Amino acid sequence: MPKQTxxxxxKPEKKSPTLSKVKTQVNGKATDAKEKxxxxxDTSVILYDHSAVQNFxxxxxxxxxxxxxxxxxxxxxxxxxxxxxxxxxRFIDKLSSEHMLQEWIPLNGKTKGKFKVMMxxxxxxxxxxxxxDKNDHHILNSALQMQQDxxxxxxxxxxxxxxxxxxxxxxxxxxxxxxxxxxxxxAGLYTGSDTLEEIDPTIINELYEKGSSExxxxxxxxxxDNHFYVLKSFKNSILSYYNPAEDQFERVDKQTAxxxxxxxxxxxxxxxxxxxxxxxxxxxxxxxxxGKTLLALASALEQRRDYKQxxxxxxxxxxxxxxxxxxxxxxxxxxxxxxxxxxxxxxxIQNQYAESSKEYQKIRELVELEKLVITPLAYIRGRxxxxxxxxxxxxxxxxxxxxxxxxxxAGENTKIVFTGDIYQIDTPYLDSQSNGLSYxxxxxxxHPLYAHITLLKGERSELANLANELx
Numbered sequence: 001m002p003k004q005t006x007x008x009x010x011k012p013e014k015k016s017p018t019l020s021k022v023k024t025q026v027n028g029k030a031t032d033a034k035e036k037x038x039x040x041x042d043t044s045v046i047l048y049d050h051s052a053v054q055n056f057x058x059x060x061x062x063x064x065x066x067x068x069x070x071x072x073x074x075x076x077x078x079x080x081x082x083x084x085x086x087x088x089x090r091f092i093d094k095l096s097s098e099h100m101l102q103e104w105i106p107l108n109g110k111t112k113g114k115f116k117v118m119m120x121x122x123x124x125x126x127x128x129x130x131x132x133d134k135n136d137h138h139i140l141n142s143a144l145q146m147q148q149d150x151x152x153x154x155x156x157x158x159x160x161x162x163x164x165x166x167x168x169x170x171x172x173x174x175x176x177x178x179x180x181x182x183x184x185x186x187a188g189l190y191t192g193s194d195t196l197e198e199i200d201p202t203i204i205n206e207l208y209e210k211g212s213s214e215x216x217x218x219x220x221x222x223x224x225d226n227h228f229y230v231l232k233s234f235k236n237s238i239l240s241y242y243n244p245a246e247d248q249f250e251r252v253d254k255q256t257a258x259x260x261x262x263x264x265x266x267x268x269x270x271x272x273x274x275x276x277x278x279x280x281x282x283x284x285x286x287x288x289x290x291g292k293t294l295l296a297l298a299s300a301l302e303q304r305r306d307y308k309q310x311x312x313x314x315x316x317x318x319x320x321x322x323x324x325x326x327x328x329x330x331x332x333x334x335x336x337x338x339x340x341x342x343x344x345x346x347x348x349i350q351n352q353y354a355e356s357s358k359e360y361q362k363i364r365e366l367v368e369l370e371k372l373v374i375t376p377l378a379y380i381r382g383r384x385x386x387x388x389x390x391x392x393x394x395x396x397x398x399x400x401x402x403x404x405x406x407x408x409x410a411g412e413n414t415k416i417v418f419t420g421d422i423y424q425i426d427t428p429y430l431d432s433q434s435n436g437l438s439y440x441x442x443x444x445x446x447h448p449l450y451a452h453i454t455l456l457k458g459e460r461s462e463l464a465n466l467a468n469e470l471x
Contacts, residue, residue, distance in 0.1 A: 036058075037056075038060045038062060038155045038156070039056050039062070039158050040139075040142060040158065041062070041067065041159075042139055043071060043135075045158055045159060046067065047071075048401075050083075050084040050091065052180070053107065057113060060113045060114045063116075066120070068089075068092070071088060071089060072089075080398075101116065102117060102118075104116050120142070122145075123144045124144075125171060127141050128141065131167060140157070140171065143157040177434075181439060182433045183432075184433070186432045186433055191454040192451065193265075193454070194227070194228075194229055196230070198232075199218065199231045199232060200233065204235075208251065211250060212246070214247070214249075224446045226448070227241065227242050228252065229249070239265055240252055244448045253268075255271050257274070257295070257302035259353065260294060262291075266290075266453055267295060270292075271299060279415075283444070284452070285454045286454060286456065287421050289458035290455035292419035292455060296393075296417045303389060304389075308371075308386075308388060311380065311385075313376065315395075343374060346363065384409060389415050390414060390416045395418035395435075395437040398435065398436035403437070420437045422437050422438045
């Protein structure tokens with residue numbers, strides 16, 4: 001039996017919250033089904049997941065009127081937060097067509113929890129006098145009012161704002177993050193590859209000679225679909241991956257894509273997944289300088305004849321918390337600071353060739369004819385993505401719902417690639433456990449159309465490696 005240096009992840013069990021006599025999943029956590037709670041939701045929760053009020057099982061959910069006032073400011077726009085605000089407002093409008101929102105309205109039948117909108121009232125402890133007159137503190141007062149009106153129930157303020165949680169706890173108010181869909185063990189997140197030692201040398205020889213070997217010869221357990229392996233014996237080693245369509249291990253060779261050649265085993269695995277037409281969804285995770293975006297873009301250029309267009313997009317994260325409207329110039333000038341890293345990767349690939357070469361001219365032609373488009377992600381949302389190689393950079397700044405929305409837009413002959421670093425979050429209310437890239441890696445693994453690889457070694461420069469390792 002081969003020795004594993006890293007444990008092979010078995011096929012994940014599907015996680016579906018179920019209500020039992022003893023335990024139930026509420027807000028992503030197991031809780032006593034007999035313990036009745038009232039959850040007060042903050043605006044940040046609604047902007048993260050417009051269906052959040054339906055994820056608390058038999059417990060009651062309340063929305064402060066201040067939240068509705070804040071959502072009114074988010075209803076216009078093309079960002080995902082604007083979509084979430086509009087969807088929740090529609091949900092509230094539907095409820096109010098049959099009920100008054102100040103009443104407790106059954107959400108999922110009489111045996112489930114109820115919902116209401118809370119008006120501003122007076123409380124014995126006034127958060128606005130303690131912390132100042134802000135919307136967040138009015139929301140705190142709403143939760144305190146609920147605690148005052150229902151002393152026998154356990155009132156919990158749910159918010160993705162860490163500071164608001166701390167303020168709530170300073171007032172002896174229970175507060176927690178919105179946990180539904182959150183990855184509990186980021187350190188154990190699926191990496192996409194393993195190293196197997198003490199492999200029979202004849203199996204490795206078979207892979208070298210034939211290019212494939214029956215999976216049962218290599219490992220007794222059923223491998224995860226499209227999982228990559230470094231197979232080692234006392235004599236030699238080989239790179240391979242499990243092909244679920246053929247139920248066999250196949251040799252992975254180093255492939256060059258538009259002049260870009262992988263420099264380590266993980267990059268070789270990533271390139272294999274990016275160039276494999278059978279795999280329609282790929283995610284690449286790694287710190288800065290590991291080559292995520294470069295590999296994805298080079299692979300897209302290598303397959304340019306197989307797709308109508310290449311889209312390279314990234315979410316816009318406002319600089320210094322200011323919207324792009326604060327930047328000078330026209331829309332193109334406003335967007336350039338955000339898109340410059342993508343152009344840098346394209347220029348790197350282009351500059352490998354002489355200006356007179358056909359490869360150099362082909363990239364220029366692709367850009368001029370808009371066969372290769374670098375654009376903000378907001379401009380892609382709502383479109384039908386057919387016959388497109390679609391690369392989403394900085395995917396760790398997306399919510400799980402955004403990732404789902406993008407993938408659901410995929411049409412025939414479309415390949416989608418997500419790249420990013422789950423530990424480098426630039427947007428508020430997201431972290432390594434709740435961002436869309438982590439969610440995708442955890443939920444999509446072991447699907448025959450999906451492959452993931454975590455890049456471990458920085459290849460940008462020794463100086464860049466110093467920053468990642470020591471600073």
